[in-house]
Amino acid sequence: MRLGKALAIAIADFKSLWRERVVVFWCIAWPIIMLVLGAYIFTPPEVGSRATFVVGVANFDEGFKDITSATPLANTNTSLTGLVKERSVGQLLVSTLKNMSDFKVIEYNSTEKLFVDLEKARLDIGIVIPGNFSREIVFGTARLCVYVSGEDPREVQINRGFAQGFFYQFSKEVAVSKVKAIVKSFELFGGSYTEIFIPEINMTLKEVVNRSLMGLANPVDVIIEEKVPQAIADRPFIIGWYTIGAIGMTMLYSGLTFGAIAVVIEKETGRLDRMISAGVRAYDLFLGKTLSATIMMLIASIIIVLAGLGVGARILWSPLNPRDWLVLLNLFLAFLMTMSIGFVLSLAVKSSRAASTLGTVLGLLLAFTTGIWVPKFMLPQPLRVFADAFPVTWAIDAVRAVMVYNEELPNIITTQINVIIATVSFIVLGMVAYRKIIARYVEIV
């Protein structure tokens, strides 16, 4: 009989919620709007693929006119000298850039036009190759002017880093070529002298010169490999992250609102008096309201997941894997926590309108500051601490761990236990607040 009353409340309340356009908008339409924005604006299709840099080049290099067949260097037959006989190093640099998939190269005849495009952020990087570039690169230190631009400081920083990396490698290649040319010349002019064997180091003189100069040209051979989390490397992971975030965000403001409004709306409409006189008690109302809101959230979550899949999210869930059922448990626990917070909020409100406003505003605020909708690494440090300590975030992260990152059970079991303990604490607090608020309106509970 008792369960019957709670069930009757749940059925009527759910039907009422489902037919209320504002509720449907906030529970279903809004998270889908945010998800689509997240998928196509915050995470455009090129995210996860390598960036292409737009490079403008003004090449004034006149080449290496002085090299003739009489020049000893011309006969060394190294790649560098061979090249400079054919064309300028500037041309070589431009064609190398053009052949690299990371760059889209635009050539300029004047520096003025190049600077204009840089200032308007039409270019990421601008390169001005001076007239004596080829000559200086062979016999001295060549100067190359590189300019970086970007639409925001972060992009400028990225472009600068990429340009520095590229020209560091370019300088190294030039140095190696120069060393090879010098060693070739050494062989050419040194004759048999270069073949003197030095027993202490078990090397010929030619080998000593070659290794020493190569060491100067390339003193540290740094190997940089990318080992990044898949979540930031791959668009489906990012959208998967946002899909669960959309569910979390919806749970926050819906749970807070449902909890805050639960009793006051019954009072305002007169249903509370009528239900109490029909034998309904506080826990029947609590159970019925929680059940109806949970069903609403379950439906909303399923629709959000389908929408996430529709925009390319990576979502994993199998009913055959017992671990995957933790997803439902965690969603339920997260919702219980938010509803409990809502019951505490209800102590501060005196009308359903105030409850609804407070729940929605606070819910959205929390979604953006607790790592539920905005990733923690984007938050300022104090908020990261708050996000790490917010139990609803633990539950949502546990859902992500299973549905997006396919984490194994042992990796999430500690979080799971923490979520359960936190939920029990929240429910106790929520029940205390709930009983206080219901006693404000009716005295026989």
Next chain:
Amino acid sequence: MKERSAEPGVEEDVVLSVVSVVKRFGGAAVLKGVSLSVAKGSIASLLGPNGSGKTTLLRIVAGVLKPSSGEVVFRGGLMSYLPQELGLFKELSGWDNMLFYARLYGLDRSYVLKRGRELLERLELLNYAKASIAKYSGGMVRKLSLAIALLPDADLYVLDEPTTGLDPSSRRSVWELVEELRRGGKAVLLSTHYMEEAERLSDYVYLIHKGSIVAEGVVEELKKRYAPRTVVELHLYGDAQKAVGVLKARGFDAYAHGDAVARVYSASPREEVPQVISALYEGGVHVKSLNVAEPTLEDVFIRLTGERLGG
């Protein structure tokens, strides 16, 4: 009017007894030792202006509030309560609202289908039963709320202003339904500030004013006791207060009943009406029309409290 002279609280078939109930909110006493009783097959009315404590008393009877002192004894199995706030889900249809309360009362589905349909038909709501009540007029919502209150086969029906906001035709339909409950042996406690409703329906009337029962009894007895004289109602061209001043100066028992209406109590209207008109004429107040009527419960209330029922 039903003959009933005995005090209802001492009868064997009493369903509800309210004994010396006091209710305080903060320091203020809203009810100051109210006692009443309702017997099987009878209708008891609480008649009083807004703010007199009617709703608080009914909420205590319905089990929503606890009395600060005193007691409420309900000797029945089931009580049905119609609150002043209608207590409905506006997003649901009339029928869904009815089903919701039927589930709370644990009513059998076949009974609900039969009785619910009958009530909706009687209150001219059957054709709108499946429509969302957001589309109902105010009167329709109130009738639906009443239909839901009358749905359970209760021993006591507690109805807080059941006809407020209804048109005269709907009000008569409601009265008929309430009278049927009495004929079916049910007890009804209703609150109203409509004197004609109380006069038509009540077996026993409790006049409540500022949290106290100022008089109680069968309607005719109350009238005889507190307003035995005929009422002459004068519609004036001038200010009613001025007219009352003129009449009181001539020894008439008069009071203002609105801006341009004065009422005079008269033991022998045939002789006194010409004197009243003459006095007013001499006092510079002109009479537009007049009518002579028997006193109502409102006259009783006015005699007892000096205030009108309509506030």
